[in-house]
Amino acid sequence: xxxxxxxxxAAAGAGKTTYLVEQAMKVPNERVLITxxxxxxxxxxxxKFFDLVGRVPAHVTIMTWFSFLITHGVKPFQGxxxxxxxxxxxxxxxxxxxKTVVNGHPVPYAESEFRKHFFDRTGRVFSDKLPKLVIRCNxxxxxxxxxxxxxxxxxxxxxxxxxxxxxxxxxxxxxxRSRARLLMVGDPRQVTxxxxxxxxxxxxxxxxxxxxVETELRKVPFTIDDATLGRSHRNNALIxxxxxRLYPDLxxxxxxxxxxxxxxxxxxxxxxxxxxxxxxxxxxxVRPMQLRDKSTTAGVDSFAPVMNFGESKGRGFDHxxxxxxxxxKAWLKDPASALAAQSRARFYVAMTRGRHSxxxxxxxxxxxxxxxxxxxxxxxxx
Numbered sequence: 001x002x003x004x005x006x007x008x009x010a011a012a013g014a015g016k017t018t019y020l021v022e023q024a025m026k027v028p029n030e031r032v033l034i035t036x037x038x039x040x041x042x043x044x045x046x047x048k049f050f051d052l053v054g055r056v057p058a059h060v061t062i063m064t065w066f067s068f069l070i071t072h073g074v075k076p077f078q079g080x081x082x083x084x085x086x087x088x089x090x091x092x093x094x095x096x097x098x099k100t101v102v103n104g105h106p107v108p109y110a111e112s113e114f115r116k117h118f119f120d121r122t123g124r125v126f127s128d129k130l131p132k133l134v135i136r137c138n139x140x141x142x143x144x145x146x147x148x149x150x151x152x153x154x155x156x157x158x159x160x161x162x163x164x165x166x167x168x169x170x171x172x173x174x175x176x177r178s179r180a181r182l183l184m185v186g187d188p189r190q191v192t193x194x195x196x197x198x199x200x201x202x203x204x205x206x207x208x209x210x211x212x213v214e215t216e217l218r219k220v221p222f223t224i225d226d227a228t229l230g231r232s233h234r235n236n237a238l239i240x241x242x243x244x245r246l247y248p249d250l251x252x253x254x255x256x257x258x259x260x261x262x263x264x265x266x267x268x269x270x271x272x273x274x275x276x277x278x279x280x281x282x283x284x285x286v287r288p289m290q291l292r293d294k295s296t297t298a299g300v301d302s303f304a305p306v307m308n309f310g311e312s313k314g315r316g317f318d319h320x321x322x323x324x325x326x327x328x329k330a331w332l333k334d335p336a337s338a339l340a341a342q343s344r345a346r347f348y349v350a351m352t353r354g355r356h357s358x359x360x361x362x363x364x365x366x367x368x369x370x371x372x373x374x375x376x377x378x379x380x381x382x
Contacts, residue, residue, distance in 0.1 A: 004181045004182075004221075004223075005176045005181070005182045005183075005217075005220065005221060005222045005223065006182070006183050006184070006222070006223040006224075006225060007161065007183075007184045007185070007186070007209070007210065007213055007222065007223070007224055007225065008183070008184070008185040008186075008225050008226075008228055008229055009185075009186065009187065009188065009210060009224070009225070009226040010185065010187060010226070010228075010229035010230070011187055011189065011232060011240075011243075011244075011251075011253035011352075012187060012189070012190065012232060012234065012235065012243070012253070012348070012349070012352035013232035013233055013234025013235050013253075013316065013352060014229035014230070014231060014232055014233065014253070015229055015233050016159065016185040016186070016187070016229060017041075017044060017045055017048050017159055017185075017314070018048060018052070019185060019228070019229060020034055020045070020157045020159055020183070020185060021045065021048045021049055021052055022052070023157065023183060024057070024059075024060050024155070024157065025052075025053065025057070027059070027154075027155055028057065028059055029059070030059065030154045030155060031059050031060075031061065031152060031153050031154060031155070032059060032060045032061070032153065032154075032155040032156075032157060033061050033063065033068070033152075033153035033155070033156050033157065034060065034061070034062045034063075034157045034158075034159065035062075035063050035064065035065050035068045035156070035157070035158055035159070036064065036065065036158070036159035036160050037064065037065045037160050037163040037164070038064065038160070038163075038313070038314070039064055040311065040313070040314055040315070041064075041159060041160055041313070041314045042062055042063070042064050044314045044315070045062050045159060046062055061153070065158075065163075065164070065168070066089055066127060066130060069130050069131060069134050069171075070086065070088075070089060070125070070130065072145070072148070072149050072152070073130075073133075073134030073137060073138075073145055073149075073171070074086055074125065074130070074133055074134060074137055076145075076148065077137040077138075077140075077141050077144060077145055078137070080137060080140045080141045080144075081114075081136055081137060081140045082114065082115070084115075084123060085123065086119075086123060086124075086125055087122050087123035087124045088123075088124045088125075089124055089125050089126075089127055089130060090119075090120045090122075090124040090125065090126050090127065091127045092126045092127045092128040092129075095108060095128065096108070096120075096126035096127075096128050096129060097109045097116055097117050097118070097126060097129065099113075099116070117129065118132075118133050131166060131167035131168045131170070131171055132166075132167040134167070134171060135167050135170050135171065135174075138174065146174045146175065146178050147178075149175075149178075149180070150175070150178045150179055150180040153180065154179075154180055154181060155180065155181045155183070156175055156180050156181070156182050156183070157183045157184070157185075158172070158182070158183070158184040158185070158186075159185055159186075160185075160186055160187075160190070160313075160314070161184040161185065161186035161209055162186040162187060162188050162190060162191050162207055162209050163186075163190075163191065163192075164209070165201065165204070165205045166199075166200045166201055166202075166205075167200060169200075169201050169204065169212055169216070170200075172184070173216060173217055173220075176217055176220050176222065177220055184209075185229075186209060188207030188208070188209060188210065188250070189207065189246070189247050189250065189344075189345060189348045190313060190345055190348065190349050191205075191206055191207045191341065191342070191345045192309065192310040192313055192342065192345050192346050192349055201216075206341040207341075207345070210224060226251065230254070231253070231254050231255065231256040232253050232254065232255050232256060232352075233256045234316045234352070234355050235253070235255055235352055235354065235355065236255050236269060236355070236356060237254075237255040237257075238269075238270055238271050238372050239255075239271070239351065239352065239354055239357075239358050240252070240253045240254055240255045241372060242271055242351060242358070242370075242371075242372050242373075243348055243351040243352050245335055245371075246331075246339075246344055246347060246348045246351075247344075247348070248335075266318065266356055268286055268319065268356065268357055269356040269357050270357055270372075270374065271357070271358055271359075271360075271370075271372045271373040271374065272357065272358070272359040272360070272373060272374060272375070272376040273359070273360050273362050273364055273369065273370075273373055273374070273375050273376065274321060274359045274360065274361050274362070274376045275362070275363050275375070275376075276299070276361070276363055278376055278377075278378060279299070279301065279321075279361055280301055281378055282321065282359065282376055283301045283304045283321065284304075286319050286321075286357070286359075287304070287319065288317065288318075288319035288320050288321040288354075288357070288359060289305055289306070289307060289312070289317040289319070289320050289321075289353065290304060290305065290306040290307070290320075290321055290323065291306075291307055291308070291309055291312055291320050291321070291322045291323065291350045291353065292306060292307075292308060292309070292322075292323040293308065293309055293323070293325050293346065294308055295308065297323050298323075299323050299361055300323060309346040309347075309349055309350045310346060310349070312349060312350065312353050313349050315353060316353060316354075316355055317353050317354060317355065318354070318355050318356050318357075319354055319355075319356060319357045319358075319359070320350065320351075320353045320354040320357070320358055320359070321358075321359040321360075321361060322347075322350045322351070322358065322359065322360050322361065323361050324347070324360055324361070324362065325343060327339050327340065327343050328343065328347050329362060331344075331347070332360065332362075332370045333368060333370070359376060360373070
């Protein structure tokens with residue numbers, strides 16, 4: 001019997017992780033697996049349980065996606081297609097298992113060269129090949145991987161589902177066709193990470209998880225819900241409006257205006273441009289989290305907290321200041337300008353980390369103010 005499959009689509013700050021935790025608490029007599037891509041998101045889920053109920057209940061297991069795949073997708077079944085022990089996982093930043101390079105193009109080992117295709121020399125499975133290996137284990141074992149998993153976990157919850165791609169989607173499809181209840185939450189605007197770089201299902205890789213469900217799982221009962229979590233409990237109205245302009249084809253996010261969400265709004269709120277001459281003063285006075293593209297980005301205050309865009313996903317801060325890349329600056333000047341999918345997603349994530357204020361570090365004048373922004377000016381008296 002096919003389980004009750006649902007995908008919840010919601011913008012940043014709408015409470016997706018809280019929703020998963022609350023749903024998990026509603027099934028205390030059956031085991032629940034909650035999985036997500038990054039270790040940071042896994043920690044956020046654990047913290048949310050402690051915030052709401054003071055502990056992670058015994059019936060709930062929280063794992064990163066890669067840990068889940070190794071622990072339940074490969075190791076119990078490794079004898080069915082190979083006879084050596086898995087030594088762990090090798091995170092592949094670029095394409096793995098390269099045999100040679102021809103005219104500047106890497107040529108990977110074919111799958112027929114099994115060990116070199118899937119594993120490094122020490123027996124660690126490449127992260128970008130891990131989902132494919134799980135699928136091969138499931139095929140060779142006659143579906144035993146998914147059968148065992150769904151007996152262990154009648155409820156499988158996936159957070160940040162938009163980050164999954166390639167053979168990960170085959171795993172989701174297998175779970176959707178199983179007897180387990182598959183509940184996924186995500187935001188197609190936040191594809192700052194992808195689990196690997198497979199060509200498989202490439203057309204769904206940039207936030208196309210809903211299209212994948214509608215197309216590849218059209219014969220599987222599935223609820224696509226974009227209404228349950230319709231408001232941001234993190235961002236104020238100005239931040240919601242500004243961030244929504246990055247994705248004009250998707251429903252704009254709206255700020256929750258309930259008393260609980262807005263009762264603690266500080267005096268400093270809104271959207272700001274901060275000039276270089278005022279930057280140190282702004283950071284000292286407002287104490288925002290500095291957000292940058294990568295660790296080599298110049299212009300940050302080395303004495304204040306700083307995070308990379310991707311690292312900040314899933315987090316929330318009262319105030320943020322963003323060190324924009326050149327394409328991001330170009331988009332702020334002209335929203336019709338080209339902005340690559342990953343840059344767009346990272347900018348969206350950065351803008352939606354702030355609860356009360358978002359500042360952009362730039363030396364523009366009043367004649368270049370993006371809609372809703374104002375120039376930060378030092379107060380005459382702090």
